[in-house]
Amino acid sequence: MSIKFKAEKVDVFYNEKQAINNISLNIEKNMITALIGPSGCGKSTFLRCLNRMNDVIDSCKITGNILLDNEDIYGPNIDPVDLRARVGMVFQKPNPFPKTIFENIAYGPRIHGLASNNKELREIVFNSLEKAGLIDEVKDRLDDQATGLSGGQQQRVCIARAIAVSPEVILMDEPCSALDPIATAKIEELMNEISQSYTIVIVTHSMQQAARVSKKTAFFHLGELIEYGDTDKIFTKPKNQKTLDYITGRFG
Amino acid sequence: MFSLPLSFVFIILLCVSLFFYYYSKRTIVEKASSIGKKAKTLPVYYGQNAFLWSFFPACIFLIFLTVSGPNYIDQIFFSKIQDLNPKFNSSFIDLILSKVINVANGKIETDDQKIIVLANDYLSAFEKFYFYRGLGAVLCCALLGLIVTARQKPSVNARDQVQFFMVSIFFISALIAILTTAAIIFSLFFESLRFFNLYNVFDFIFGLHWSPNVAIRTDQVASEGSFGMIPVLLGTLLISFIAMCVAIPIGLYSAIYLAEFAPSKVRDYIKPTLEILAGIPTVVYGYFAALTAAPFLRDIGAFVGLDVSSESALAAGLVMGIMIIPFISSLSDDVIRAVPQSLRDGSMGLGATKAETVYRVIIPAAFPGLVGSILLAVSRAIGETMIVVMAAGLSAKLTVNPLESVTTVTVQIVSLLTGDTEFDNIKTLSAFGLGISLFFFTLILNIIALTVSRRLAENYD
Ligand SMILES: Nc1ncnc2c1ncn2[C@@H]1O[C@H](COP(=O)(O)OP(=O)(O)OP(=O)(O)O)[C@@H](O)[C@H]1O
Ligand SMILES: [Mg+2]
Numbered sequence: 001m002s003i004k005f006k007a008e009k010v011d012v013f014y015n016e017k018q019a020i021n022n023i024s025l026n027i028e029k030n031m032i033t034a035l036i037g038p039s040g041c042g043k044s045t046f047l048r049c050l051n052r053m054n055d056v057i058d059s060c061k062i063t064g065n066i067l068l069d070n071e072d073i074y075g076p077n078i079d080p081v082d083l084r085a086r087v088g089m090v091f092q093k094p095n096p097f098p099k100t101i102f103e104n105i106a107y108g109p110r111i112h113g114l115a116s117n118n119k120e121l122r123e124i125v126f127n128s129l130e131k132a133g134l135i136d137e138v139k140d141r142l143d144d145q146a147t148g149l150s151g152g153q154q155q156r157v158c159i160a161r162a163i164a165v166s167p168e169v170i171l172m173d174e175p176c177s178a179l180d181p182i183a184t185a186k187i188e189e190l191m192n193e194i195s196q197s198y199t200i201v202i203v204t205h206s207m208q209q210a211a212r213v214s215k216k217t218a219f220f221h222l223g224e225l226i227e228y229g230d231t232d233k234i235f236t237k238p239k240n241q242k243t244l245d246y247i248t249g250r251f252g
Numbered sequence: 253m254f255s256l257p258l259s260f261v262f263i264i265l266l267c268v269s270l271f272f273y274y275y276s277k278r279t280i281v282e283k284a285s286s287i288g289k290k291a292k293t294l295p296v297y298y299g300q301n302a303f304l305w306s307f308f309p310a311c312i313f314l315i316f317l318t319v320s321g322p323n324y325i326d327q328i329f330f331s332k333i334q335d336l337n338p339k340f341n342s343s344f345i346d347l348i349l350s351k352v353i354n355v356a357n358g359k360i361e362t363d364d365q366k367i368i369v370l371a372n373d374y375l376s377a378f379e380k381f382y383f384y385r386g387l388g389a390v391l392c393c394a395l396l397g398l399i400v401t402a403r404q405k406p407s408v409n410a411r412d413q414v415q416f417f418m419v420s421i422f423f424i425s426a427l428i429a430i431l432t433t434a435a436i437i438f439s440l441f442f443e444s445l446r447f448f449n450l451y452n453v454f455d456f457i458f459g460l461h462w463s464p465n466v467a468i469r470t471d472q473v474a475s476e477g478s479f480g481m482i483p484v485l486l487g488t489l490l491i492s493f494i495a496m497c498v499a500i501p502i503g504l505y506s507a508i509y510l511a512e513f514a515p516s517k518v519r520d521y522i523k524p525t526l527e528i529l530a531g532i533p534t535v536v537y538g539y540f541a542a543l544t545a546a547p548f549l550r551d552i553g554a555f556v557g558l559d560v561s562s563e564s565a566l567a568a569g570l571v572m573g574i575m576i577i578p579f580i581s582s583l584s585d586d587v588i589r590a591v592p593q594s595l596r597d598g599s600m601g602l603g604a605t606k607a608e609t610v611y612r613v614i615i616p617a618a619f620p621g622l623v624g625s626i627l628l629a630v631s632r633a634i635g636e637t638m639i640v641v642m643a644a645g646l647s648a649k650l651t652v653n654p655l656e657s658v659t660t661v662t663v664q665i666v667s668l669l670t671g672d673t674e675f676d677n678i679k680t681l682s683a684f685g686l687g688i689s690l691f692f693f694t695l696i697l698n699i700i701a702l703t704v705s706r707r708l709a710e711n712y713d
Contacts (some may be wrong), residue, residue, distance in 0.1 A: 053601060058516070085603030095594035098617050107612070108602040158598070165602055 037220030094154035130159035152183025254387030272397035298648035306397035487658035494569025501581025556627030
């Protein structure tokens with residue numbers, strides 16, 4: 001297994017407040033990695049470091065190294081805009097653009113010039129919708145507003161939108177927290193299907209979800225990485241007492 | 253007699269209603285316990301209900317009396333004077349009445365005994381009126397309070413009643429806003445009808461010549477007067493167009509900079525500054541236009557060999573544009589910032605640059621609001637008078653050359669109606685013709701803009 005992301009001694013500060021403390025973590029290629037931990041422990045913060053979405057926040061300062069394919073993503077040769085095209089992101093709340101479904105998916109390919117003509121663009125859109133398992137539901141209404149879809153469909157549009165840019169990595173921050181069990185099941189199935197060709201990092205509050213979808217799990221607590229390993233091991237024989245307490249629901 | 257000033261009555265009303273507030277609150281608890289049940293809602297709502305239903309109707313009653321009372325008293329005295337001498341005609345009676353009123357108020361003195369008697373009567377009538385007005389309002393308040401309190405049952409949901417009362421007040425406020433607007437439009441409409449009785453509508457709308465100088469007295473020698481509004485309307489359009497050419501790009505771009513790119517420190521200073529700029533009276537811009545911009549433009553014109561008139565549409569339009577910039581940028585800034593952060597994150601997360609995010613996601617999402625802010629700005633430009641009077645002149649020329657002096661609809665209305673005017677000749681009435689055309693013009697503009705923006709709107713939630 002090759003390593004996609006290599007985080008080394010990462011610290012993150014919001015102004016004076018430290019949100020992430022000395023985290024080192026390797027994320028493997030074409031595999032689903034889950035980040036779990038109680039609220040406020042820095043999961044989102046860490047995730048947003050991986051595609052430099054934290055750059056947008058003025059008060060956020062990051063130290064340490066994060067290597068993507070052995071290249072420092074905070075190094076001088078990396079443009080955060082290019083990086084985000086390689087490392088896509090799906091957010092907690094579905095956030096489709098107030099455009100048609102087609103335009104939502106075509107957004108990324110358009111700005112990155114991935115299609116040289118309309119036919120290619122349509123192909124990309126259809127493929128992405130297909131991969132996101134949405135094609136049957138929306139193929140007749142590609143010109144409808146994406147904001148008119150159900151929450152679960154909107155979230156899958158967002159996933160399709162991320163896929164359309166052909167990223168290497170997809171980061172998902174609690175992608176199912178606004179969805180019902182059926183929509184959640186669909187998205188989990190989708191993640192399983194695409195995990196052969198994409199590296200996926202998912203933040204989740206649902207232990208069951210982490211156990212179901214991920215190969216590896218990292219447990220965060222108060223900005224520190226407490227335990228990281230195979231999901232099976234973490235959920236059956238955790239080494240650390242805190243991990244055990246958390247997965248058995250003894251603290252939250 | 254004891255006279256009650258308005259503020260005093262008001263305080264009494266407040267006290268009485270407050271009394272009923274507490275009284276209702278108490279009684280409802282007792283009533284509820286006497287039948288062994290709990291009141292449907294918290295006692296506080298029964299109190300509020302009693303307060304609202306006693307205080308506000310009494311206030312409205314008080315205001316009604318205050319507005320209509322003096323009129324009524326004047327009428328009584330009018331007939332009194334008429335009874336004294338049935339031969340007086342009504343304008344003469346009006347004269348006497350105003351004399352009486354002035355004597356009563358101590359503004360003038362007289363030794364005409366009859367008038368002094370009347371004036372004294374008049375004063376005491378007012379005293380009585382003030383007294384009964386106060387008494388009536390307080391009684392009304394107390395009575396309503398009693399009725400509401402007595403009728404309150406623990407089984408009735410007072411919370412709903414309070415809500416109903418509030419909704420009624422909101423509704424009435426909305427109604428007043430709409431009705432007054434309608435009334436203004438109606439009066440404008442009928443006045444302009446009077447004008448169109450004297451002057452052909454088509455000649456007015458399509459006429460190419462505007463020279464409103466007519467003989468006001470019959471012995472005056474003057475031209476026929478011609479009222480074609482095209483040159484005036486063209487002047488408005490020309491100046492507004494120049495103003496928007498300046499204001500829309502600068503206003504929008506500065507709004508985008510402020511909302512999306514400016515560091516928060518910079519924003520903290522610029523935003524209030526913009527709001528201050530938007531509050532500068534237009535007359536100040538007016539003399540900036542007349543004393544600085546216009547001569548400057550003329551000098552530049554002379555330098556490059558163009559003949560720029562000392563009062564030019566260009567000067568007025570440019571300064572008007574500058575005046576409007578803070579409007580557009582302040583409003584648009586609010587609109588752009590109202591676009592949810594999640595859309596920005598979504599776009600950035602796909603590898604879009606900030607600029608791409610702005611013009612592909614933010615601006616389309618904010619579009620209806622942006623159109624709204626521009627529309628407000630256009631209305632201001634069309635309605636703006638001061639700058640034009642001072643910097644663009646009064647001559648109604650049929651031209652689209654921005655270097656010449658032009659006039660606008662509002663400026664013409666002002667110049668037609670200032671000074672001593674009688675509202676019975678065609679010259680002054682033509683102002684209403686201009687007024688109503690301006691009204692329809694802006695109305696159509698608004699409708700078009702609203703339809704367009706609705707068509708292009710991208711709704712987010
Ligand atoms: N923009 C910000 N400015 C300042 N502090 C922040 C900001 N975002 C996060 N924090 C702080 O950083 C810490 C970690 O936040 P983070 O959002 O990463 O937690 P999380 O693990 O994702 O929590 P949750 O599960 O509730 O989403 C928290 O204490 C939070 O208050
Ligand atoms: Mg989070």
